[in-house]
Amino acid sequence: MHIIVMSLGVSRFPRSALSTIMCMSNTARTRCLMHTVSSLSKWHAAVAQIPLSTILPIGFGAASNKANIAAFFGDQRINMEVTLALQRISTMPNSPYKVDLRWLTQVKSEAVSNRMFAKNLGLILPDQSQGFVELAEHQPHDAGTFVEAAVEAVATSIPGGDSGREAVAELAEWLVQEALKRGHDNYNYKRRLLKVPRIETKRIGGTDHEPVFLAKANISGHSAEAEGRSKKLAEQAASKKLFKNVGIKVDPSVEE
Missing domain, CATH: 1.10.1520.10 (Ribonuclease III domain)
Structure with missing residues (x-):
């Protein structure tokens, strides 16, 4: 096995960031990983x-x-x-x-x-x-x-x-x-959930500057509730909670 360490010579790369590519190769395959310390x-x-x-x-x-x-x-x-x-x-x-x-x-x-x-x-x-x-x-x-x-x-x-x-x-x-x-953490659970079930959202308190919303997500007889400081945050939290409760697995790296 050979280990090769190469510094990335990229223009305008911050001097405080040390970036290297470590390539470990053998007869079967080559794997390259970037390690960045900033x-x-x-x-x-x-x-x-x-x-x-x-x-x-x-x-x-x-x-x-x-x-x-x-x-x-x-x-x-x-x-x-x-x-x-x-x-x-x-x-x-x-x-x-x-x-x-x-x-x-x-x-x-x-x-x-x-x-x-x-x-x-x-x-x-x-x-x-x-x-x-x-x-x-x-x-x-x-x-x-x-x-x-x-x-x-x-x-x-x-x-x-x-x-x-x-x-x-x-x-x-x-x-x-x-x-x-x-x-x-950026997977859009709300968008995925809206393709199948229903989400109901209402304001339950707070002030005009800091309102509090409650969202309830439903799918196949299951439901989950969550609060948020905006309708979007409440709906996203409720959708994510429901996905977890019913065992629906998603790939957070894939946005639908």
Whole structure:
């Protein structure tokens, strides 16, 4: 058996990410696995220089919409960097992923989603997010604005030429890796369930800003209920719960 370790020489690949392909070959077959070790050291060093007042969204108590405007541009910037990170994966020889348009769309959507930003706010903005992490769970859109404003600030305000843009590229690489880890959580149980049974959803409480919905999914005499802060979340949770209860197995990597 021969072991060959090759570094991926891809342009614009974050320096903090160490990517290698380990190919183990014998007479019967060849197996190639990509191992990526990535940190947020550059991003953290850069974003630590950004004042909270310039990136705090109105939803988290800011007095002006300055951060919300910056987030408009930051959204475009992080989307582009995530797309470039996915391009590197899709053109990598012996990629361990089944790369097609659907896969690319799903991974990108997850990587730049508000729920990704909200769940990882404390990791992405360790200094500025203190006191806002719990709030982000209930206001994912504002968490997304928070991160996107930080992206724009880092890319345009950090002295040193390309250092800010390199930091954003590092963040994008990290987001893609997190999206790949969470890929099995993205199966659309609701869509699969709607092909057969019925889902009933109603609002059961909460406020106008934070409503609570109850969804009940039914199939072949079985039912399951779940609550959510939106109709979509409640229906998805109820559908997933029902699938588990009746023993319907699905492949989360395949979107129907």
